[in-house]
Amino acid sequence: MPVAEEKPLTIVIAADTYLPNVNGAAMFCYRLATEMHARGHRVHVLAVRGDDGKTFTEIRDEAIVHRLKSHSVPTHEYFRIVAPWEVNRQIDRLLADIKPDVIHAQSHYMIGQRSVGWAKKNKVRSVATNHFMPENLDPFLPFPQWFKRIVAHNSWKDMGKIFGRADAVTTPTPLAAKAMRERAKLMNVLPLSNGIEVGNYELAPGEQIIKNDFPTILFAGRLAVEKNIHELIEALPLMTQVPDAIIEIVGGGEQRVHLEKIADDLGIRDRVRFLGLVSDEELRQAYLRCDVFCQPGTAELQSLVTLEALSASRPVVLANAMALPHLVDEGVNGYMFKPGDRQDLADKLDRILALSEDERAKLGQAGHRKVMNHAQRKTMDSFEALYRGEKVSTH
Template sequence: MLIEQGQYVAEEKPLTIVIAADTYLPDINGAAMFCYRLATAMKERGHRVHVLAVRGENGKTFTEVRPEAIVHRLQSHAVPTHEYFRIVFPWEVNSQINKLLADINPDVVHAQSHYMIGQQTIAYARKHGVRSVATNHFMPENLDPFLPFPKWFKKIVARNSWRDMGKIFGKADAVTTPTPLAAKAMKDYARLTKVLPLSNGIEAGNYELAEGEEIVRNEAPTILFVGRLAVEKNVNELIEALAIMKQVPDAVLEVVGGGEQRAPLERIAHEQGLSDRVRFLGHVTTEELRLAYLRCDVFCQPGTAELQSLVTLEALSASKPVVLANAMALPHLVDVGVNGYMFEPGNREDLAQKLDTVLSMDKQARERLGEAGHRKVMNHAQEKTMNSFEALYRGQSVTQH
């Protein structure tokens, strides 16, 4: 049976689904948020959902019951070069994963990476005839900033990681990734022959202005960045571009998110004389994030390692113009001059010019860009995504939309 992405899936018996996630809430990143949304949607559809994830602190494996799923927190260890990411050791948890899966007796498992938890979950599924789906949210090169090795050695690590991805995901019944560009990379470097581009999805209504709702806006034109403060996000370039904007020299930058780069970024803002114009908001609640999107005048994503960029989709759903780095999957989200602009990565002058272009427009012109972005994001509606994954879980074919 062939299912178009987004097509309604007929009611059938509930499934027992295991999501194998190396990162999960309270971690704040695209993969963790996708897993949470996936678990929530499948639970709402009547399925029994379990999540295998790392424990967020030292200690033995334990199980917690959350509204969206039963979450099994596996014994894990901190990574010295990362603020919150943790890893499991196979010799400690593989037997635990096997026992948990045997007790759960799933109809389908869904691995979110080829590392550690995902690898063992796919191996179990293969051995015991359980249907398996594998999704890649990660480019091996994303590891680069966190590996304390010379560049030549990091290239070897990335090459081996691509090879391992091919071997491990090649055992799954279906393989997906958020964008066509990521699918091409997996075919080219991991030698995976069948990879389905399937958007992570976005609930656009969560970020729309409600009827009659009024937002308290900043006095100065506002640029917004949302995301983990990591090297590959290039927030330093955004701060440095802010300093050389000419048409709108009073613009302010709001930065939502935390990470290992916050202190260095605060130093850069101070050195540029921008301490009063760069506002680090840290981790915020869901409602505070929504208000940040709605009160900004333009959203900027300078990251160069985005497989999809859920935060950009959220900004588009809030009807905001975007200025994005011309890198990885970001060009798929902007029609130049229609819903925003792209800039050359690393080029502060180009970024400053594009921000000036948007912020110097009158309100009506910016709103036209925002409305075009909102129309574009409807291709990434979460309902379509969840229908497609539910179809994959049942062994049905899904075509790209």
């Protein structure tokens, strides 16, 4: 009997970031809420309010979302934080009213911390998932590096203390699980992929994609410092085998003006196309239209956009950093490059774009086979089992 046919659960997803924010953690929470709702569970989300004002509740298709009073952060385009003295009692009241069977915290900061604490105190099952490394905050902390190291150390320590109270702890990749064991002293961390609906990015039978006139490199994601998109732009004029390649950049973020200036200064502005925020279908078309996908970010715990590109059967060139090497079999579905080495990046892009269309298709097919290990149904089945207190295997 499928798990979904058992008694429906009341699930609370405690998320510091949620739609309309566009980032990996927010999209995972949305997909999780959508799937659990579709399986017949009652889903509530605790998240920050996206603008100034009091806490309020909104009814969305996938969940009842409780937007908590929040404050903007001057160093980030949209990230907002809650003040514990303003929202902790509100969180307690909301959880008491909701009467959840399980609470799923998405970070150990603010909302997640209070929710896990409430669950422990009230003997409610809790699951905690870590989506990022504390060092990811570096670009947004206006402090010297020595002070940032202290912040990161204390954040890891807090993660261990807070997540150590949860009944189950997960993170998207084995690499992240290893880091959490070593730095947060969390011994029982399940590496559990965020999952992806592979079929969403496959070419439909008989579907025709209008390709660009020039070989196309795609980047998709937030235009943020840690994504290192400038390295991709600066590598473009270093390509020699395919000197007419162009870059399409999908996404918005605080770095756009800076990136446009780099392209202007290099005299390649006509070869770097900023598409901004696009619809899901437009993003799908961009994956299917490109010839190679590039992710130069060095702080990726999984990289959903890379999984999406692999689902679309695109070869990839990824930074040899964090979790990205887990997604590349060298020469089989793409290549890795040394972070910061523009020439190495240019050479790897050249190597793929110089291949025949059939040869690139073979790389893409290999990538598609690899991404099947990250099928969304497998992920959602695992989280549903964790919610019920069942044992989950990651093999």
